[in-house]
Amino acid sequence: MTFTATSLSVPAPATPAGDRQFEDMARAHVAGRADLAYRDEILDLVSWRRLADAGLWRAGVPERLGGHGGTWRDLALRLADVARGGGDLGFVLSLIAHAGLVRALTEYGTPWQHEHFLRPLLDGEVGATALTEPHGGSDVAAARTTAVAREAGGWSLTGVKDHITNAPVADRAMVLGRVPALGRRDITLFLVDLSGPGVRRGPAEELLGLRSSPTGALLLDEVPVPAGAVLGTPGDGLRTLYDIISFDRALYGLVIAAYLGPELDRAVAYTRERRAFGSAILDHQYVQGRLTDVRIIIETARATALAGIDALVEGEAEASLRCSVAKFVGSEGLVEAATHLMVLHGHLGYTRGPQAQVVQDALGTLIAGGTSDMQRKNILNQMLAARSR
Structure with missing residues (x-):
């Protein structure tokens, strides 16, 4: 059986508005600056602000808060559009x-x-979520960042956060810390203006891939935090956090599926043009197998991600589990797909260039957003919790 480029290409799902505004914007702005941003290891703030000005962040946010309404699925699909168009x-x-x-x-x-x-943040400032620390990594419960009450009111926050996405350029952050005065349940989420006193930034880290997403350290030295800048209830930060990071995890699966679509289309076109043993390499079953494996990864990642996001929107008990499945399937699948795409290009795929970059970026997703092992841990914990209910 022979496959055609048409049968393997990945159609873009319709956005909530029935158009592709953000995919087109990403193609016009993000894609054009992607090589420069990757080379200089910077976040493309020009494109960031253009997308914000167009209302990217207002999807899912109620109108009373300055948003466009809808659900978080709407925002997720917009981010997928950016991934598809921007590359x-x-x-x-x-x-x-x-x-x-x-x-x-x-x-x-x-x-x-x-x-x-x-x-x-809706208007274009850059946000960060500062959880991990040098000694603890994904074990956020081992955080040592500490907040003590100030005589003038509010809190004084001290500690070091490490490997934080957007830290070198972020304007505002949510910082996980501890309030020892609360006793055993002391983990609390603080909102911090990163332009305020006591905040320093470490240098941007030199990453193997994902170089257009700067990461680094935040060094907090008695940072004054207003009393009203605690997100949720003091001491109940872990429960709030688990819901917050579930959305991020599901988004990984969705944007990975969207990102892989154009990569697969280009690979199909290449295999139609590249010839070996007297025919286009697309005619060979081992090539067809790699291409169809990538398409299966795309479909699986998209389906599991949307299942997780919809579960969050509906408040289902298994939402956290499904979002971890989406992160695991998406990042592990991306590494497999990137390897297929590299091998399909032969020696050219292993030279420094687009295909090698896809592999480098793919490997980073195994760690960013919570490692695959952490996703397994959460899936198991949720399974056991469901049995005890």
Whole structure:
């Protein structure tokens, strides 16, 4: 059986508005600056602000808070459009880090937080979620960042956050810390203006891939935090956090599927042109097998991601589990797909260039957003919790 380019190409799902505004914008702006951003290891803030000005972040946010309404599925599909049109996976992962904070503020924020944190993020400021620390990695419960009450009111926050997406350029962040005075349950989420006193940034890290998504450290030295800048309830930060990061995890699967679509289309075109043993290599079953494996990965990643996002929107008990499945399937599948795409291009795929970059970026998704092992841990914990209910 012989496959054709038409049968393997990946159609773009319709956006909620029935158009492809953000895919077209990403193609016009993000794609054109992607090579420069990757080479200079910077976040493309020009494209970031253009997308914000067009209302990217207002999807899913209620109109009373300055949004366009809808659900978080709407925002997720817009991010997928950017991934499909822009072809810059690092840029999209920075968008995901920001999206999680937008949702967190919308779902758990107070009117003061909506005014001072959410609205600037909707308008184009860059957000970050600062959880990990040098000694603990994914074990956020081992955080040592500490907050103590100030005599003048509010908190004084001290600690080091490491490997934080967007840290070198972010304007505002949600920072996980501890309040020892609360006792055993002391993990608390603080909203921090990163332009304020006591905040320093470490240098941007030199990454193997995803170089257009800058990461680095935040060094907090007695940073004053207003009393009203605690997200959720003091001491109940872990429960709030688990819901917040679930959305990020599902987004990984969705944007990976969208990002892979154009990569597969280009690979199909290449295999039609490249000839070996007297015919186009597309005619050979081993090539067809690799191409169809990539398409299967795309479909599986998209389906599991949408299942997770829809479960979050509906408040289903297994939402966290499904979002971890989406992250696992998406990142592990991307590494497999990237390897297929590299091998299909032979020696050319292993030289420094687009195919090698896809592999480098893919490997980063195994760690960013929570490692595959952490997703397995969460899936198991959710399975056991469901049995005990």
